[in-house]
Amino acid sequence: MSQIIYSKEVIDHFKNPHNQGVIKNPTAVGEAGNPLCGDMMKLYLKIDKKKIGGKMIDYVKDIKFETLGCAAAIATSSMITDLVKGQPLQVAAKVTKANIAESLGGLPPIKLHCSVLAIEALHDAIKKLNK
Amino acid sequence: MKRIYFDHSATTPIDPEVLRVMLAYLKNDFGNASSLHSFGQAARAGVEAAREEVAKFLSCDPKEIIFTSGATESNNLAILGFVRRARALDPKRKIHVITSAIEHPAVFEVFRELKKEEVEVTYLPVTKSGLVRVGDVKKTIRPETVLVSIMYVNNEIGTIQPIREIGELIKKINASRGKQEKIHFHTDAVQAANFCDCRVDFLGVDMLSLSAHKIYGPKGTGILFLREGTPIYPIIFGGHQERGIRSGTENVAGIVGLGKAVELLNQKAKVKSQNLKIKKLRDKLMREILKKIPDAIFSGDPEKRIPGNASFCFKNVEGESILLMLDMEGIAVSTGSACSSGSLEPSHVLSAMGISPIVSHGSLRVTLGKNNTEEEMRRLLKVFPGIVERLRKMSPIKN
Numbered sequence: 001m002s003q004i005i006y007s008k009e010v011i012d013h014f015k016n017p018h019n020q021g022v023i024k025n026p027t028a029v030g031e032a033g034n035p036l037c038g039d040m041m042k043l044y045l046k047i048d049k050k051k052i053g054g055k056m057i058d059y060v061k062d063i064k065f066e067t068l069g070c071a072a073a074i075a076t077s078s079m080i081t082d083l084v085k086g087q088p089l090q091v092a093a094k095v096t097k098a099n100i101a102e103s104l105g106g107l108p109p110i111k112l113h114c115s116v117l118a119i120e121a122l123h124d125a126i127k128k129l130n131k
Numbered sequence: 132m133k134r135i136y137f138d139h140s141a142t143t144p145i146d147p148e149v150l151r152v153m154l155a156y157l158k159n160d161f162g163n164a165s166s167l168h169s170f171g172q173a174a175r176a177g178v179e180a181a182r183e184e185v186a187k188f189l190s191c192d193p194k195e196i197i198f199t200s201g202a203t204e205s206n207n208l209a210i211l212g213f214v215r216r217a218r219a220l221d222p223k224r225k226i227h228v229i230t231s232a233i234e235h236p237a238v239f240e241v242f243r244e245l246k247k248e249e250v251e252v253t254y255l256p257v258t259k260s261g262l263v264r265v266g267d268v269k270k271t272i273r274p275e276t277v278l279v280s281i282m283y284v285n286n287e288i289g290t291i292q293p294i295r296e297i298g299e300l301i302k303k304i305n306a307s308r309g310k311q312e313k314i315h316f317h318t319d320a321v322q323a324a325n326f327c328d329c330r331v332d333f334l335g336v337d338m339l340s341l342s343a344h345k346i347y348g349p350k351g352t353g354i355l356f357l358r359e360g361t362p363i364y365p366i367i368f369g370g371h372q373e374r375g376i377r378s379g380t381e382n383v384a385g386i387v388g389l390g391k392a393v394e395l396l397n398q399k400a401k402v403k404s405q406n407l408k409i410k411k412l413r414d415k416l417m418r419e420i421l422k423k424i425p426d427a428i429f430s431g432d433p434e435k436r437i438p439g440n441a442s443f444c445f446k447n448v449e450g451e452s453i454l455l456m457l458d459m460e461g462i463a464v465s466t467g468s469a470c471s472s473g474s475l476e477p478s479h480v481l482s483a484m485g486i487s488p489i490v491s492h493g494s495l496r497v498t499l500g501k502n503n504t505e506e507e508m509r510r511l512l513k514v515f516p517g518i519v520e521r522l523r524k525m526s527p528i529k530n
Contacts, residue, residue: 068525
């Protein structure tokens with residue numbers, strides 16, 4: 001058994017996750033499952049256009065998640081919504097698992113794979129947008 | 132907020148009486164039990180009194196008790212020590228040993244290690260309720276079989292294994308073996324000591340492991356019962372303590388604490404009424420949880436289980452999340468979820484019982500002890516259904 005000690009940020013997001021729930025008429029829904037541990041995630045995106053620097057750009061107007069998993073899975077889900085919400089889609093697509101882990105004050109090594117779940121769900125949603 | 136402890140299979144709080152006797156040996160009678168002077172003699176007296184108490188509990192000769200650093204060491208000594216001695220008799224011989232698929236890591240990792248030493252290991256399957264079948268032991272034994280090691284009570288699901296029946300079977304087979312080498316029988320009785328009959332002749336075992344910290348004693352102390360005449364090699368070498376079988380200066384305070392903890396277990400009438408109280412609480416807890424929480428199943432055997440263990444699997448919710456949310460309410464429990472294991476593997480015990488990883492993902496173990504109260508159980512029942520409901524609402528899988 002290895003030690004699992006969570007940062008204060010992980011516990012805060014686990015206790016009170018941000019943007020948890022569903023979007024009724026989403027632009028796209030991404031899904032990801034982690035065959036390693038059994039965790040599952042669904043990410044709802046609402047994409048809209050806004051003017052940035054004189055150009056109309058696609059941006060993440062709203063984002064919500066549903067996750068079945070451990071504290072790290074829920075906290076990383078919550079954190080990715082924070083990192084992505086309000087951002088231009090192109091910026092959102094570049095968020096990495098390291099960004100998530102850093103923003104959460106680090107993750108226990110055994111839990112790093114949980115941040116992959118969130119990234120995969122986001123990429124899945126973006127892929128569906130482009131179809 | 133007063134914290135509530137429902138994880139007695141992980142460890143137990145030290146009984147105040149145990150702590151009191153230990154302190155005397157940490158403060159005043161600090162001598163080395165091997166020293167000849169009065170300091171040493173006082174320490175030796177404490178160690179030997181503890182040995183007699185344990186012998187009384189197991190109904191064996193005090194000479195058959197070896198003090199160790201805990202049950203992990205006891206299991207290593209029993210299995211490695213026995214098999215290596217058997218190997219030394221004839222380096223080329225075939226050696227076959229039998230264990231179960233649901234042993235504690237302190238046993239199954241030892242057998243995994245032995246595979247490197249050309250030992251053939253059979254892992255017996257278990258029933259859906261987590262029981263080893265005596266018939267499977269019988270079918271698996273062959274002429275090269277030298278050792279059977281089956282746990283008395285499983286640590287995750289609390290099932291009581293048919294140790295006495297397996298002991299009888301081995302005795303019969305040994306009788307038919309004539310002058311040929313006998314099969315020896317070891318049991319890890321760590322989770323059984325608080326609740327089950329551990330007399331070694333009643334069980335028919337040659338070796339038995341116990342740990343102090345599971346019986347309201349200190350961590351870092353355990354015993355191996357080693358039946359007179361059981362051939363074994365030491366695995367730790369040094370100053371020849373414990374008849375040369377386990378070298379190292381005796382952990383006197385720990386041993387004395389273990390002795391006191393066992394003395395409390397030897398008060399049979401008191402233990403019996405404590406266990407009745409625990410069983411009543413546990414039964415009510417299981418009933419209420421299964422009633423209040425949808426899609427909950429209990430794991431283990433409904434009858435053959437220790438009074439302190441209540442284990443469940445909750446569908447569409449993950450065990451570590453439940454554990455942490457209960458912890459925020461000051462309530463301590465345990466889970467077998469893959470997410471909480473260092474290896475990200477689901478519990479090997481639940482898997483051996485045929486429970487799929489998706490279901491064991493939501494496994495939870497509540498283990499009660501002698502100090503738990505009705506009030507504590509009510510507090511658990513008050514917050515538990517809400518926690519499961521809240522987590523399920525977050526899940527993408529809806530019923």
